[in-house]
Amino acid sequence: MKHLLSAADLSRDEAVLILDTAAELAAVTDRSVKKLPTLRGLTVVNLFFEDSTRTRISFEVAAKRLSADVINFAAKGSSVSKGESLKDTALTLEAMGADAVVIRHQASGAPHRLATSGWIGGSVVNAGDGTHEHPTQALLDAFTLRRHLRDGAGDLAGLRVAIVGDILHSRVARSNVLLLQTLGADVTLIAPPTLMPFGVESWPCRFSYDIDAVLPDVDAVMMLRVQAERMQAAYFPSSLEYSRMYGLDSRRMAMLPEHAIVMHPGPMNRGMEISADVADSPRAVMVEQVTNGVNVRMAVLYLLLGGRQEETR
Amino acid sequence: MSATVLRGVRPYGEDPVDIVIADGVIVDLVAPGSGDGEVIDADGLIALPGFVDVHTHLREPGREDAETVRTGSQAAALGGFTCVHAMANTSPVADTAGVVEQVWRLGQEAGLVDVRPVGAVTVGLEGQRMAELGAMAESAARVRMFSDDGKCVHDAVLMRRALEYVKAFDGVVAQHAQEPRLTENAQMNEGELSGRLGLAGWPAVAEEAIIARDVLLAQHVGSRLHVCHVSTAGSVEVVRWAKSKGINVTAEVTPHHLLLTEELVATYDPIYKVNPPLRRAEDVEALRAALADGTIDAIATDHAPHPREDKDCEWAAAAMGMLGLETAFSIALDTMVRPGLLSWRELAQRMSAAPARIGRVATQGHDLVVGAVANIAVVDPSASRVVSGADLASKSSNTPYAGMELPGRVVHTLFAGTPTVRDGALA
Incomplete structure (x- = not known):
């Protein structure tokens, strides 16, 4: 594996290997000296064309714990905001010797362009592209699901997961559908019809417009951020109506089976897709998702770059 | 001589x-x-009658970095064309007699093909006020085709008036059929693939709804309508229906819509970014059948040159359009003649006689007979x-x-x- 562009790039065994590796690396996170020498001498560039403090920091911590040199290249306050093209930015990073580029970009497919255009020689990790994919988010979600519901081992065969919210614009949903399906889980997407992607019927999952009908039969529910601005474009009439019909409040949480967990990729819109008492309840695993994000990203960087470091020695 | x-x-x-x-x-x-x-x-x-393109972007004036009337004429000649219609979306826009005469004169100077300027329907392609269509028609360029191509004349009243107005000089309005609200920020054909790739969809209905409206307007005011780059099976059905009712409508299809399908977009390589977008295999089949049975009258290239930097980037940032003049004949041969959908005489109709008639170019599109x-x-x-x-x-x-x-x-x-x-x- 040279790049991680899409969750669809991962076979079941590759995905499980990443999760197993993340579990091993999690042990490091628990030590007092949280550092491994694995990627010493390698350079990881965080190339962020979109603001995302949490994802960038997660990748930065992951790379640093593996002793890689980290360069943060944010679009704001850089040459990118002066109109430099993706190509020239890539050529610059290549000239500086980037071994891996972690890219977040507002345009769907930008990581593919970076990986296939010949502009750079290093590995490309998709840290979220437009409304396309966010594969490391799906990996950390799978890791979290496995830890809570599958004793932290193997795949997710038979696990029932509902993903609720703005599926249409969600790269998290796309990557999760692909990855969770690869791992054997049974995914149901829930959204008003206006926020469901065109052609969802042919996706490898179920879909429903009725959250109440689905919740009693799932092992986990993943709530997605819904931007209130969507109502300006007539996706739904009001925030109130959205939260009444699709928001997760304590009444709905009570419909979930006893063992089911509540997830959210963050940042949350409290009062919109999730109520404060649900967000703060013991069933909500958002804080743990963040921790798992670091471990999973360490595993991805390790598996993409570990071999490369052997070569340089 | x-x-x-x-x-x-x-x-x-x-x-x-x-x-x-x-x-x-x-x-x-x-x-x-x-x-x-x-x-x-x-x-x-x-031997075939020289090809006539009713849809070419020569980019001059304004974007001489992409193409000039001379280089575009060279490409046209090499593609077997003897006449091209230069679209109006230049800078400045070809919305006055002055600009169309400039383009026409540049064509004369290049001397390789008839360069027939297309006049803008509205001032600056803004869709607000009608351009001076009469002045362009009476100019040395003798403009007969008017189009805001690149943009749709979406205001129904303006479209109606333009259709009526051009009757005075036997003109035609060539519509770029794209409902603007349904295609805001659209990146590719809307379907299962656009949902999967996370690219904003350009639904077929945005083209079909405008064509349906415009054929009814053309019927109502008894005028002549030409539909640019028909790209969907549904559009074919609408045009077929309109012709069956005797409505005076003609339609064109591009070579790329006869050959390429949306699957290519999965590469995220903007070389495949074009407007209207590449569609499904079913659409390609319907377009070929429609060109074969005459529902679609002409092949038009929509030759759209862009400099490297406008394609050497991420998909969303890239310009829409692809070259067509130098490959049109090969695509027509591959998709229509070889499979037996068109005879050589029928191909001559679609690539020469019909487009010459649509553009009212008297010196083009002749059969290969004595006196032509x-x-x-x-x-x-x-x-x-x-x-x-x-x-x-x-x-x-x-x-x-x-x-x-x-x-x-x-x-x-x-x-x-x-x-x-x-x-x-x-x-």
């Missing part, structure tokens, strides 16, 4: 003859080897070539066919009797 002889050529693929040309006109069709004059060897090759203006494309259907952007005469290289082996070759092009292309190179 001495005579020129196209020796041993087969008009429409039929029996070989010598075509004798003098003073820009076909003066004789005689037995092979018997014509007298300067000989151009065309033994066994096929000698606008002739001589082609070799048995040849083939691997396309390379760098080999094209166009100033830009944004061809989606790079690396593909395409059948057929334009060997000679004669423009009003004068060879503009000989043996596949500019004369």
